[in-house]
Amino acid sequence: MPIDLIEALLKKTCFSDYAKRALVDLKTFSRFSKNLLITEFDFRVVVDFSNKHKLLSTEKQLTVGYEIILDEKFLLEPVLLTENEIDAKVYTLFAKAIFSSRKNLNLVYEINIEPHGGGGSDTIKTFERLLSESRLFVCLLDSDIKHPKGPLGETAKHFALYPKGPNRNSRLEILNAHEIENLIPIPIIEHLFAKEYLGHLFKHANPIKFKKYPDHKNGFLVEQAKKQDMHHGDTFWKDFYHLGDHTYICAKLNSLTEQTKQFLENTSTYKIQEFLDKDANEELFTISNIIASWGVKLRRRLS
Template sequence: MIITIKQSPNLDVDDAKKIRAIENILISHGECRHAVWMPVDIVQELLSANRFSEYAQRILYDLRSSVVETRGIEKNFSFHVEVDFSNAKTLQPSNNKTLIGYSHLVNATTLNKSVFLAENLRDAEIFSLGAESYLFHNQLYRSYGISLERAPGGGNTTFDYFSKLEEESKFFFCIIDSDLKHPKGPIGSTAKRFSETPSGYHEKRFLRILDCHEIENIIPLQVVRAVTNGEIEKGLTYRLNRCKEDRKHPDHKSGLSIDQAIDQDDKYNSDHWKLYYPHKAKKGQTWIIPPLGENLLSHCLKLMSEISIEKLTEYISTEFDETWIDISKDVASWGVAAKRPIH
């Protein structure tokens, strides 16, 4: 996360807790768990106070040489943390910033790596690669990396893990599939367990339930095209240039035929797929999305982890991969950290 200190901490008041909090903040930067920014005058004020450990002092000297050029770094992200030194117990999350009182940061474990809770590790790994490509695209990759504790929720037990993290008051974010195969269909069992949990920001966490079927639906189109040797091009979504509009809901592993789409529309009293009806062949199946195999996610992860971040960024299209880019920005916002450790 980006952690900003924009006001003087005034060490004449409640100095012991403030010093512990500032130490923890600085060390989280030096150990590449988060990234800290403060104006150069506050850096100098803290150095002049001479109240911090030798290691924290080294981090402050390092920040002094970089904070001018990194001013406004938080504007590159969808979320950041700002420390409040006037109200120790403040905890005010909003759409792009959580204002947090210094007393919340006195415990060093609070600023461990942010936890990324997903239904399985492959989801977390592939989204983390998306976050790295986001940094590269925005010319931040040289100085910043992604530092996250990836936690597999285990499908339907993800909610239990989520509740545990909330009880422990950790900084964490959670992304889960909706398993929605039709816009008027039911959500899956995992998403259903979150039905009474507000999405978005709350205290120290963020929840996002994908409005598509699953992660395969939003993996960059050119990545899917590459790992399937162009098989996705045989589907009508590709041939009719409807990938942007209609990749959200079909199961990419088993595919979606026009016959199945008609059955879905009948079941949910909908005409969602009607554009495809005239393309139904008289014999055999006509695919809206062809079956791309049970190992599609694994194949995509393998390709994305083997190529360079520069090459991966070239695969991503602002036209077709808008949801992927948006999620990558969210993951980067929670995982961004200084890239070079300070010893």
């Protein structure tokens, strides 16, 4: 809130003692908060006091009419919708770990967002229900792509009518990778499966190039890679052609998401940061920043 507006309101005699304390507190905090949030985030919510029913999204801003924010659903913590709840929890834990490294923000703010599973192919139904409500939410979808030239999976295709990015009270994002397992940093995988064979992908000089496509649950063989390249008229997997057809490019990493969730829950954010690299995990950092932008809240409350 602009300082001059706060000062004008403080001169009014119609406010309760609590409202006055809130304004005094806001005046003290406003300059610091505004500069910090504008510097650190590229998305914000702005309340429109001239059009009470307005609800308009752009890439940088959600403009909301003042009557809409009086709806209790709008004031609830935002929802993070993914195809299942474990994925949503893992994304949230990564977002909190990455957010905690931003010391200037972490002292005053925290992330408060509700992980929610959509039930696989039924995610579209939950998405449309949330769209019809006033509650803010972010939806992250697996692309299920198996090759750089491959198509989106069936669940992602259900969302073809909805634009990616901000749209009214939501933001829709489709991964540029097969699924959440493909975004889990390699150092974490190597830590969790230290005694197991991971596949030749993890020995490659540039594993990040290839990691976003294999099915980490079922594993991915050289034979399958050759068939995919042939189907798409490409040589994306040629670096592995010299290996035997039944050699794993990516081994079966059973319960990777579940184990990652346990690791994140039981490890300090400081320690988790040792496994993260912004350049190597660019998409994970981008997603975490989106979650932070929608779920950021003050740590303290005015008493």
